[in-house]
Amino acid sequence: NAGVTQTPKFRVLKTGQSMTLLCAQDMNHEYMYWYRQDPGMGLRLIHYSVGEGTTAKGEVPDGYNVSRLKKQNFLLGLESAAPSQTSVYFCASSPPGQGTYEQYFGPGTRLTVT
Amino acid sequence: AQKITQTQPGMFVQEKEAVTLDCTYDTSDPSYGLFWYKQPSSGEMIFLIYQGSYDQQNATEGRYSLNFQKARKSANLVISASQLGDSAMYFCAMRELRGGGATNKLIFGTGTLLAVQP
Numbered sequence: 571n572a573g574v575t576q577t578p579k580f581r582v583l584k585t586g587q588s589m590t591l592l593c594a595q596d597m598n599h600e601y602m603y604w605y606r607q608d609p610g611m612g613l614r615l616i617h618y619s620v621g622e623g624t625t626a627k628g629e630v631p632d633g634y635n636v637s638r639l640k641k642q643n644f645l646l647g648l649e650s651a652a653p654s655q656t657s658v659y660f661c662a663s664s665p666p667g668q669g670t671y672e673q674y675f676g677p678g679t680r681l682t683v684t
Numbered sequence: 685a686q687k688i689t690q691t692q693p694g695m696f697v698q699e700k701e702a703v704t705l706d707c708t709y710d711t712s713d714p715s716y717g718l719f720w721y722k723q724p725s726s727g728e729m730i731f732l733i734y735q736g737s738y739d740q741q742n743a744t745e746g747r748y749s750l751n752f753q754k755a756r757k758s759a760n761l762v763i764s765a766s767q768l769g770d771s772a773m774y775f776c777a778m779r780e781l782r783g784g785g786a787t788n789k790l791i792f793g794t795g796t797l798l799a800v801q802p
Contacts, residue, residue: 601788610693612775612792613729620787628789660729664788670736671788672719675729 571596574676576661582682583651591646591679593661600666602644603628603673604636606657613660619644620666651683686711688778690793697766697800704751705761705796707776715781718759719790720750723773732774735759737781763798771800 577592593602600621605613615628617636625636633655635647644663648655658680662673687710697703709718720732735743735750743750751760763770774797777790 603789605792610794612688612794613777613790614792615789618787618789626787658727662729666788670717670734672731672734673788673790674731675721678727 573597574661574663574674576659576676576679578679579677580680582684583648584684585652587651588647588649589651589681590648591659591661591681593644593646593663593676594642595644595661595663595674596642597663597665597674598641599663599674600641601664602638603662603664604634604644604646605660605662606630606655607660607678608657616646616659651681653683655681656683657681686713686716686778686780686791688776688791688793690776690796692796693794694797694799697763697798699768699800699802700765702762702764703766703798705763705774705776705798707759707761707793709757709759709776709778711757711778711780713780717779717781718750718752719777719779720748720759720761721775721777723775723795724769725772729775733761766800768800768802771798773797 574595603618604616619638622641661676664673716737718735722730749762776793
């Protein structure tokens with residue numbers, strides 16, 4: 571199993587450009603998440619999904635959109651990139667339910683907006 | 685509102701010694717879970733250990749143990765016999781189970797950078 575994969579691994583954008591980050595998981599997990607990681611701030615939740623066709627806002631959703639058309643994929647879009655969106659983006663997935671259901675993380679995408 | 689606090693931005697430890705990384709949390713939900721993740725310099729997030737709020741015993745996983753003090757709202761990670769490969773950023777995270785845990789969302793602390801010295 572590949573687990574959680576993210577495409578691309580690195581990207582440089584100019585201010586105002588748009589792009590889509592792709593997250594794919596092969597563990598049949600219901601839940602998926604997008605985080606951003608900035609120095610000194612830990613990971614912050616951008617958007618999440620609890621199932622195919624559903625999305626919800628997290629802690630820092632402004633400037634981002636998401637879609638979950640297929641259970642295994644979760645897309646993060648930046649419509650008009652800003653330098654403040656320079657960050658490392660992580661996708662994660664988890665099964666539903668309580669207990670030791672940790673989130674499984676992808677390798678991350680390093681995005682620089684100039 | 686739920687919150688995770690890691691007050692140690694960085695720590696040093698000698699190889700083969702034990703080290704404790706601090707984590708305190710704040711929540712009004714009586715049912716929650718606490719996680720520790722490791723992030724080496726390569727960047728991936730690695731799950732280490734989990735403690736549920738109703739678990740009677742402290743969680744252990746190999747050289748990792750969680751010192752869970754519910755009354756103090758602390759969930760410190762103890763790494764025994766440190767190894768050079770333990771050098772990494774460590775994140776504490778919490779999941780509230782309010783509403784049946786319908787989202788499994790995590791709130792992360794800001795992390796502690798651990799350096800193991802030979």
